[in-house]
Amino acid sequence: MTSQRGEHDYDVCLSFAGEQRYYVDRVAASLKQAGIRVFYDDYEKVALWGKDLYEHLDYIYGKSAEYCILFASEEYAKKVWTNHERRSAQARALMSYAEYVLPVRFDTTEIPGLRATIGYLDAQSIEPESLAQLISEKLGPRLRKNFFPPNPDLLFEALSITEEQDREEALPVARSFMGVLQRMTLEERKLVACLFCSYCPSELPENVHQSLDLIRRLMGWPPQQIVDTLHGIRSLGFVHEVRHKDESHDDSVLVCQWNDMSVDSGLTDFAMINSTWIAAETMGLAVGHYCEDCAIKFIEVLDFSGLSSATMETHE
Structure with a gap:
């Protein structure tokens, strides 16, 4: 522990x-x-x-x-x-x-x-x-509270980034995503973590998506609360929609994108195209391999040690 x-x-x-x-x-x-x-x-x-x-x-x-x-x-x-x-x-x-x-x-x-x-x-x-x-x-x-490692090599590996230029473009996007999380309430962070750690990757880097019913079960929230919470963080770059496969709405899918709205990192092609993917890998590496209780603790303090092999060792 x-x-x-x-x-x-x-x-x-x-x-x-x-x-x-x-x-x-x-x-x-x-x-x-x-x-x-x-x-x-x-x-x-x-x-x-x-x-x-x-x-x-x-x-x-x-x-x-x-x-x-x-x-x-x-x-x-x-x-x-x-x-x-x-x-x-x-x-x-x-x-x-x-x-x-x-x-x-x-x-x-x-x-x-x-x-x-x-x-x-x-x-x-x-x-x-x-x-x-x-x-x-x-x-x-x-x-570590509000910690982002100096060299997030595991993040670069997950993104299959080998070129130095792409690393230089991806790094400020990941840092910007952490800054966005700092501006959220804890409940908003939990929802973003749930969605960005349990998503279907088939439409990356365009979006992450998952069954709305599954998110409901994982969060213990009614569907409308989930949708309303995502609506409340639009100003932080999150765009969402609910896709209904049929009129019963039983198979509704929650779709979400995150756009880096910071001036410094939002202008490059790599950042604009891959911001949702970078956010998903950042969150997944930070908390995805922990149990639910431990993951919540990392979300609370925003410890992104899991993005680096050097800092990840201190959690073993």
Whole structure:
């Protein structure tokens, strides 16, 4: 079961001396690629600009993250700002009665307050990418709120996209679809997820469609509520119709298209032709392989980790 850790701004914060940036930079890049929310100063230049750093960094290292990765070294022990970060992190560890500071040593320099009995990792014997993997394992499976992976390679694979140009055109469409979902109510998201995960693919990329009675059974809603809900999200690019095979309406089919209405991505041929298909694969990969209860949790927080092999690993 995946747990949600939404009470912190970051999954990890990195405390290090500038002399070790060559190593920490690779760790941060690997963490970011894996969808881990990491506080790393190079990623926060705009956010830090103009702030009272003494106060802000006290918050970052004392309250904002699930864990603090402390890169201990001779240089770390001598610097004013690293000692400020360390004291904030150690105060948090003391108050929480739980492991919070995870040390990684470059040498045997004694760090005030960092007991020799605390388990640590040796940076000299572990590659930065391997360390990032261990950090991911320490964090464990989790939901990410409003998360879209940097490299949705599984989405490109599902769309049979191999050309870089097509990837560049498909990516903003998928991101736009996530933005549309963010503007919906939870009930609207559930209906879109139900329709875009259980559709008949025979008319893709033109539309997705499914038996209205089946959608009714899956949602537990009367047919009119389903139609009215889709009607209410027309402004977000959804177009629908109900096809009746006979006068009894017993075999009615719900047909739906999604058109990306964003200015940036709605102008290319690939985007205009395939927006419904991109949306369907995006939703299907995000929640399609989970049980109903777990799928609803992913819909609630909009975690699209399932679009990337790198971030999907953290849910296994």
